[in-house]
Amino acid sequence: MSTVEAQRPVLVGHGLRKAWSLVRQLPPTSSILLSLVIIGAVFAEQLAPHHPTEGELRMRTRPAAWVEGGSTTHLLGTDDQGRDILSRIIYGTRISLAVSLTAVLLAGTIGTAIGLIAGYKGGFVDALLMRLADIGLSMPLILIAVVVTAVTGASFRNVILVIGSLLWPRFARQIRGETLSIKENDYIALARVAGRSGTYIVWRHIFPNVVPSLLVVSTLQVAYVILVEGSLSFLGVGVPPPHPAWGLMIAEGRQLVWTAPWVAGFPGIAMGLTLLAMNMFGDWLRDKLDPKLRQV
């Protein structure tokens, strides 16, 4: 009994210390920024001081709180419909994350599957799938989005589908390359000697070894999708108004750039910082998972 009690705090301490040492390895700037984005998206209702889409027309185009004419009720000012910019930015994280994560999940799943099959099978299957990927990569994303929106109308779902279905080749190429080198390892040959089927070998022996690079590609692609979604929304073929998408907010602030630059400025800064953080995190992750750089 006493030994059990004596051991328990040691174990807990060990677990906590392990968690802490993991946290300490994270890159500070990008981790803090990304945590803010994620917290904003999850707790938007609790954090946002105002409603994101209902404005007070009496409070139109107020500047930020620290500028003359601003008030502390609207810390980052309001837009021309009297909507609180800070609240819209906070709700905007939700859209950015939702679109980018779903699109990346969609593209990542398709791309990984295709990359694994192409790399493992080789030959004709590989050639066929990689030409498909080339076609996918050569499609102008923005043009396709414009066409799709013209035909079906702007919607949340369409943005995700368009981005997701044009993004998979980036994953497929990376995963195919990795698969090509992993399949040369003797353990793949030995798995076949042991009587394993191709499907099993790909799933159990190759897939776990591509997960690190899949994570890196995904992180970097999330940043890219945030940017693309911003561009599409800016052009009016992305997330439809009145959703507080960052790209949309920049578009709406465009006419006011000379008189009320904060309307377009703050969403722009939010987007810039998120992209920066995401890319920094992706770089860090890549270095971290690359055994060649780990020793340094």
Added chain:
Amino acid sequence: MADQTPLLEVRGLKTYFFTRRGTVKAVDGVSFSLAPGETLAVVGESGSGKSVTALSILRLVPEPAGRIVGGEVLLDGQDVLKLKRREMRRVRGSRISMVLQDPMTSLNPAFSVGDQVGEVVKLHQGVVGGELRRRVVDALSRLKIPSAEHRLADYPHQMSGGMRQRVCGAIALSCQPRLLIADEPTTSLDVTIQAQFLELLREIQERFHISVVFITHDFGIVAATAHKVAVMYAGKIVEIGTTEEIFDNPVHPYTEALLRCVPRSDRLEGRLVDIPGQPPDLANLAPGCSFAPRCPRAMDRCWEAYPPEVEISTGHVTNCWLAVKAP
């Protein structure tokens, strides 16, 4: 020692690679037989077709470039070349298994050692849970991996080369195969570990009466482990016989040359001996004997036609014009 019915009989095996440069005859009419519990060493230079022969027995020649174009591989009298894919998968791992050269790439870095051994046991013996664990520990202890039950959760990178090769051995032997193909299993181990591993392999072989095809180019290992030796050159077996016969009475000049290349401490010549010339290009072989260009005793007819099989003594066969008695 040799039983009457062979476990493995390879007859006229031909494996070609169809490349842009032409047809590479990597294995060109190889025949041999192997009794239960017997060890056959296949020796030869790099590119002589040793490994492709092994892969052909398992039907794992890299497709679509490579193809087995002829011959029979009889395992217990059954031609494995005629089996359906599914049936072949059942043969692999349970009746034939393999140990490869490089223990560094033979294990998947993403799985623990216990999982990797367990995978094969589960597949071929269908056991799970505690029974599976027990068999995995058994398999590892059989290869004298110290405190095997504590190493199940270890990953390959936590083990030394010798230890990893033992794990590979444990995986290969976990389902008690009848035939083990060892493709230079000790090449990447250092000498003391080599001897340990070979000793271990021989012990297990004797205990479970396993036949072994041992691919190597180290004659020291041949002498220590093999009952029979097949010398391969340019896709063909040029001489085959019992180990004593090959060592004491080599007939083919290539065998002689290989034996002369073995460094020996009792011959203080100061220089290592080599065989002049290069192995031939397997994509366009001249008619005659492929070794003729490098052979110190080549005669006119060596260039004209490939020599027939000549039986020197029981089981000792060579393909060389020197052995052919003048008519």
